[in-house]
Amino acid sequence: MPSSTLHPAASQHSFHLSEDQQQLRDLIRKFAAREIAPHVMEWDEASEFPAAVVKQLGEMGLMGIIFPEEYGGSGLGYTDYMMAVEELSSVDGSIGIIVASHNSLCTNHIFTAGNEQQRRRYIPKLASGQWLGAWGLTESSSGSDAAGARTTAVRQGDNWVLNGNKIFITNGHYADVAVVIAVTDKSAGTHGLSAFVVEKGTPGFRPGRKENKLGLRASDTSELIFEDCVIPGENLVGKEGEGFIDSLRILDGGRISIAALSLGIARGAYEAALRYVKERRQFGKAIADFQGIQWKLADMATQLDAARLLTLRAAAMKDAGEKTTLASSMAKLHASEVAVRICDEAVQLHGGYGFIKDYPVEKFYRDVKLCTIGEGTSEIQRLVIAREILK
Ligand SMILES: Cc1cc2nc3c(=O)[nH]c(=O)nc-3n(C[C@H](O)[C@H](O)[C@H](O)COP(=O)(O)OP(=O)(O)OC[C@H]3O[C@@H](n4cnc5c(N)ncnc54)[C@H](O)[C@@H]3O)c2cc1C
Numbered sequence: 001m002p003s004s005t006l007h008p009a010a011s012q013h014s015f016h017l018s019e020d021q022q023q024l025r026d027l028i029r030k031f032a033a034r035e036i037a038p039h040v041m042e043w044d045e046a047s048e049f050p051a052a053v054v055k056q057l058g059e060m061g062l063m064g065i066i067f068p069e070e071y072g073g074s075g076l077g078y079t080d081y082m083m084a085v086e087e088l089s090s091v092d093g094s095i096g097i098i099v100a101s102h103n104s105l106c107t108n109h110i111f112t113a114g115n116e117q118q119r120r121r122y123i124p125k126l127a128s129g130q131w132l133g134a135w136g137l138t139e140s141s142s143g144s145d146a147a148g149a150r151t152t153a154v155r156q157g158d159n160w161v162l163n164g165n166k167i168f169i170t171n172g173h174y175a176d177v178a179v180v181i182a183v184t185d186k187s188a189g190t191h192g193l194s195a196f197v198v199e200k201g202t203p204g205f206r207p208g209r210k211e212n213k214l215g216l217r218a219s220d221t222s223e224l225i226f227e228d229c230v231i232p233g234e235n236l237v238g239k240e241g242e243g244f245i246d247s248l249r250i251l252d253g254g255r256i257s258i259a260a261l262s263l264g265i266a267r268g269a270y271e272a273a274l275r276y277v278k279e280r281r282q283f284g285k286a287i288a289d290f291q292g293i294q295w296k297l298a299d300m301a302t303q304l305d306a307a308r309l310l311t312l313r314a315a316a317m318k319d320a321g322e323k324t325t326l327a328s329s330m331a332k333l334h335a336s337e338v339a340v341r342i343c344d345e346a347v348q349l350h351g352g353y354g355f356i357k358d359y360p361v362e363k364f365y366r367d368v369k370l371c372t373i374g375e376g377t378s379e380i381q382r383l384v385i386a387r388e389i390l391k
Pocket residue numbers: 101135136137138140142143144145167168169170171216221370373374375376377378379380383
């Protein structure tokens with residue numbers, strides 16, 4: 001179990017990391033401390049996309065972590081993936097979300113629904129980090145109700161012509177490849193949407209407005225604009241009319257990565273708070289000596305581990321090839337909600353210092369809010385969970 005939060009006695013169970021996983025975690029930890037931590041605030045202030053780090057992550061195999069080696073991936077599973085996203089996000093959630101949307105949304109959509117030719121064309125470049133991927137489902141009038149998309153794809157001879165806008169797309173501005181969902185048959189409801197892969201530089205396709213955000217500011221969140229964008233017929237990913245249904249499958253995996261993003265950000269905040277309460281003295285003693293503070297820490301540690309166990313279960317089920325709709329939504333809902341609470345409490349434990357940018361909890365507090373919104377809000381997770389348990 002990848003946890004600095006567990007008491008040693010609690011680590012004598014079956015959730016041990018394998019030796020390979022420990023090595024990977026240590027590698028990521030060292031890399032994050034050396035290449036990410038020193039720049040976190042400067043990237044955040046400037047909303048600077050850390051392109052060089054993304055390339056390095058590609059060289060480390062983290063941009064293709066869940067894809068088979070024959071496609072240039074690292075051949076690892078969701079358990080490793082979850083650990084990697086958590087580890088990166090404990091230092092900078094922006095890096096976590098860049099890796100998450102690239103791996104489990106864009107690349108995985110092509111890997112899961114694409115044909116062999118598409119896999120061979122895109123996966124090796126994406127998995128190596130040579131290309132960056134984005135995944136576009138959301139539109140200005142359709143977020144939670146994603147099936148209400150208005151972007152259209154119309155057949156024209158052997159080609160498709162795309163028109164419309166996607167918004168809030170992670171990596172949108174920097175992506176070399178985007179998988180986008182568009183309406184191909186308005187009368188067919190959820191079976192009237194299809195997925196397409198669009199390459200950067202295709203005439204009629206350009207990134208638009210780059211959002212100025214509360215948190216995760218080093219990650220890019222942009223509009224994608226399609227104006228009479230002509231793409232070859234072969235760029236249809238999966239079956240015509242199945243793009244939305246495939247997207248729901250993709251989100252089953254993606255939500256595990258948002259749970260891991262939540263865990264990482266919350267752990268970063270929790271560990272910062274744990275250090276701080278031992279150092280900060282009031283009333284003649286370390287504030288960690290007050291029972292009121294200890295109870296807060298106990299709650300934070302317990303919530304974090306409970307969230308990790310739910311996430312680990314979803315990841316293990318995914319690795320076993322099981323359907324994870326329920327487990328993924330439970331993990332995402334719980335991890336994101338407790339992560340918001342943990343970050344809030346971490347700021348509280350810092351008092352006034354938690355409110356200023358010299359201490360890392362200020363940024364964790366801003367970054368973590370995305371976790372209850374992206375890849376389906378908490379309300380939508382509850383809707384999915386209720387639907388599954390009432391089946
Ligand atoms: C930083 C960031 C990155 C993102 N990255 C991507 C990306 O890479 N690709 C992509 O496609 N999208 C992305 N998104 C979009 C994200 O998935 C949506 O913002 C999210 O799904 C919510 O949609 P919305 O913003 O339209 O909110 P709305 O759907 O308008 O929701 C508004 C409120 O109403 C609630 N609500 C809606 N329907 C119901 C209901 N039936 N019952 C109860 N409550 C309901 C919601 O929970 C929410 O509280 C990103 C968003 C952000 C902020």
